[in-house]
Amino acid sequence: xxxxxxxxxxxxxxxxxxxxxxxxxxxxVTSVVFLINNVNPILAFIYMFQGAFGDINLASETMIRMTPxxxxxxxxxxxxxCKIWNIGxxxxxxxxxxxxxxxxxxxxxxxxSLLAALVVGAVGGLLWAAGPALxxxxxxxxxxxxxxxMNFVGIYLVQWMISYPFRSPDTYFPESSAIPSSSALAxxxxxxxxxxxxxxxxALVPLVYFLLERTTFGYxxxxxxxxxEAARYGGMEIGKVIFVSLVFSGLLAGLAGITEVMGxxxxxxxxxxxxxxxxxxxxxxxxxxxxxxxxxASLFLAAIMNGSSTLAWTMxxxxxxxxxxxxxxxxxxxxxxxxxxxxxxxGVLKL
Amino acid sequence: MIEFLALTGxxxxxxxxxxxxxxxxxxETIAERGGMLNLGLQGAMLVGAFSGFMGAYFAGSLWIxxxxxxIGGILTTLLFGILVINLxxxxxxxxxxxxxxxxxxxxxxxxxxxTGGVSPYLGELFGPMPIPFLCNMPVLGExxxxxxxxxxxxxxxxxxxxxLLTKTSFGLRLRSIGEDPVIASYLGxxxxxxxxxxLLAEGILAGLAGGLLTISxFNTFDPRIVAARGFVAVSIVILGRWNPWxxxxxxxLFGFTEALSLRIGIIFPELSGASINQLxxxxxxxxxxxxxxxGGRGVRGPASLGKRIGREx
Numbered sequence: 152x153x154x155x156x157x158x159x160x161x162x163x164x165x166x167x168x169x170x171x172x173x174x175x176x177x178x179x180v181t182s183v184v185f186l187i188n189n190v191n192p193i194l195a196f197i198y199m200f201q202g203a204f205g206d207i208n209l210a211s212e213t214m215i216r217m218t219p220x221x222x223x224x225x226x227x228x229x230x231x232x233c234k235i236w237n238i239g240x241x242x243x244x245x246x247x248x249x250x251x252x253x254x255x256x257x258x259x260x261x262x263x264s265l266l267a268a269l270v271v272g273a274v275g276g277l278l279w280a281a282g283p284a285l286x287x288x289x290x291x292x293x294x295x296x297x298x299x300x301m302n303f304v305g306i307y308l309v310q311w312m313i314s315y316p317f318r319s320p321d322t323y324f325p326e327s328s329a330i331p332s333s334s335a336l337a338x339x340x341x342x343x344x345x346x347x348x349x350x351x352x353x354a355l356v357p358l359v360y361f362l363l364e365r366t367t368f369g370y371x372x373x374x375x376x377x378x379x380e381a382a383r384y385g386g387m388e389i390g391k392v393i394f395v396s397l398v399f400s401g402l403l404a405g406l407a408g409i410t411e412v413m414g415x416x417x418x419x420x421x422x423x424x425x426x427x428x429x430x431x432x433x434x435x436x437x438x439x440x441x442x443x444x445x446x447x448a449s450l451f452l453a454a455i456m457n458g459s460s461t462l463a464w465t466m467x468x469x470x471x472x473x474x475x476x477x478x479x480x481x482x483x484x485x486x487x488x489x490x491x492x493x494x495x496x497x498g499v500l501k502l
Numbered sequence: 503m504i505e506f507l508a509l510t511g512x513x514x515x516x517x518x519x520x521x522x523x524x525x526x527x528x529x530e531t532i533a534e535r536g537g538m539l540n541l542g543l544q545g546a547m548l549v550g551a552f553s554g555f556m557g558a559y560f561a562g563s564l565w566i567x568x569x570x571x572x573i574g575g576i577l578t579t580l581l582f583g584i585l586v587i588n589l590x591x592x593x594x595x596x597x598x599x600x601x602x603x604x605x606x607x608x609x610x611x612x613x614x615x616x617t618g619g620v621s622p623y624l625g626e627l628f629g630p631m632p633i634p635f636l637c638n639m640p641v642l643g644e645x646x647x648x649x650x651x652x653x654x655x656x657x658x659x660x661x662x663x664x665x666l667l668t669k670t671s672f673g674l675r676l677r678s679i680g681e682d683p684v685i686a687s688y689l690g691x692x693x694x695x696x697x698x699x700x701l702l703a704e705g706i707l708a709g710l711a712g713g714l715l716t717i718s719x720f721n722t723f724d725p726r727i728v729a730a731r732g733f734v735a736v737s738i739v740i741l742g743r744w745n746p747w748x749x750x751x752x753x754x755l756f757g758f759t760e761a762l763s764l765r766i767g768i769i770f771p772e773l774s775g776a777s778i779n780q781l782x783x784x785x786x787x788x789x790x791x792x793x794x795x796x797g798g799r800g801v802r803g804p805a806s807l808g809k810r811i812g813r814e815x
Contacts, residue, residue, distance in 0.1 A: 307784035469613030478606030481599040
């Protein structure tokens with residue numbers, strides 16, 4: 152019998168170092184930005200941490216914030232592993248949320264409606280990703296362009312749907328009607344808003360891990376992503392693998408959208424997602440497309456998001472700091488690979 | 503009954519809204535001919551729009567706005583250069599990183615500089631510059647010769663860039679890098695220098711394309727001002743087969759769609775109404791996707807497009 156090694160492999164160690172390095176560099180540059188704004192960076196980060204985890208309520212709000220980010224980025228991790236760059240998760244999320252909401256309202260409450268809404272939402276996201284996936288596989292059109300364009304089609308479509316055909320009759324702003332209360336996800340921690348969706352997101356972590364590490368599909372995804380030539384010689388149907396990994400990321404994006412509706416917002420609004428689909432890209436890369444890494448990274452990004460709202464009213468740092476930190480994080484995650492290589496050559500780092 | 507006047511207006515508007523797409527897609531054409539798929543074009547346009555607005559607003563001069571838009575565009579494409587040329591990182595991911603960084607930077611600093619994060623309006627803007635005599639021609643005068651300087655610049659750039667790419671030794675060297683950078687460097691071509699030169703050109707054009715949105719078209723800055731124009735421009739490059747004339751044709755197609763979606767109620771009064779108008783906002787993106795399906799199948803770009811050189815291996 153082969154003994155499983157419990158030690159961390161060299162590759163894993165390397166990606167942990169890379170992720171930590173990118174976080175440290177991002178915090179360093181953010182500190183400079185704080186200093187420019189006459190704000191003590193250490194104090195700012197303490198406030199941020201308190202804003203994210205200060206008490207049970209704040210901590211559960213951070214978990215709630217993590218939920219859509221985690222679900223989206225788990226899906227993206229699968230497609231990124233296949234080197235398929237789905238940047239259309241934002242649109243897939245909105246379409247999933249909209250269709251799932253329509254299903255919940257249409258069926259009219261009850262456990263069936265709850266389940267149906269989740270399924271319809273996820274399938275909606277899948278279908279929205281299927282167009283770009285077909286264009287990629289059948290016509291060879293770059294999925295980055297098509298998935299991004301589909302965001303605009305999808306979000307404008309949802310905007311229109313909540314402004315006209317599915318508009319709630321009893322609110323002033325354009326938004327859909329509320330889903331029946333019996334199709335909302337139950338609160339699992341009394342006194343907070345922590346809902347079943349959080350558990351669902353966390354349960355997806357081992358599932359996606361299993362999918363990637365223990366199934367033939369996961370193996371194919373890795374081979375197609377790392378060595379398409381080998382995949383071709385090995386007789387793999389590359390197109391099929393690409394198609395499935397892209398629509399799978401759409402499926403989870405749609406699920407993230409409907410979970411956000413059923414757990415926290417209860418209706419579709421134009422402000423449903425502050426860019427979770429884009430945050431998911433950074434999270435998947437920071438977590439090195441590894442479900443456990445992705446879970447930690449989405450908690451980190453959720454903490455920054457919630458912590459920054461505390462910063463906004465304590466230190467007058469605008470909320471845009473989240474977007475700035477995301478952008479920096481993205482650049483540093485990318486640059487960390489050559490940086491680690493450089494440090495290794497210099498003998499500073501031994502991995 | 504479609505009014506003739508409405509049609510001339512539509513044609514003029516087509517050129518006006520095509521201008522940012524044309525400038526951006528011309529820049530991207532140059533970069534892609536050198537083998538660089540720069541999806542950070544979107545980010546370069548955003549930085550150009552931002553720095554153009556800030557220059558014009560704080561210096562009180564549109565010309566300073568214009569110059570700072572160009573500088574903003576150049577800095578963004580040069581950052582892309584550092585990532586893909588010097589560090590040899592994946593082009594697609596580097597472009598995406600730049601887009602996210604650009605939207606983070608512009609969003610943050612807009613909120614720092616203006617309370618509520620809403621930019622004020624500029625007092626003046628680069629308006630139409632009628633060309634003497636020619637602007638008095640019937641129809642053509644209004645459509646072609648009463649436009650902003652950005653439109654003229656875009657139109658004039660098309661033949662110039664065509665000549666640059668196809669008839670000069672610079673263009674020949676750049677295109678050979680685009681086909682195979684390794685062989686090109688064996689032939690004594692300085693790949694790094696040439697690629698930076700291409701990115702410099704793209705930076706200028708992308709900066710102008712973004713800058714015109716704030717200092718000539720919308721008169722204000724909004725972090726969402728670029729919408730998907732950068733990605734539409736990348737689609738135009740594909741549809742235009744990496745040729746400046748193709749970029750012109752593609753830009754006009756999308757300019758027409760956008761102009762139509764803005765004016766649908768004027769041209770077809772029976773179709774007017776808030777509901778339809780809002781739905782038509784998605785038309786340009788849908789047309790871009792359909793055009794890619796129809797015109798993007800089996801198209802081959804420069805052979806090294808999007809590939810890493812892999813010097814490290």
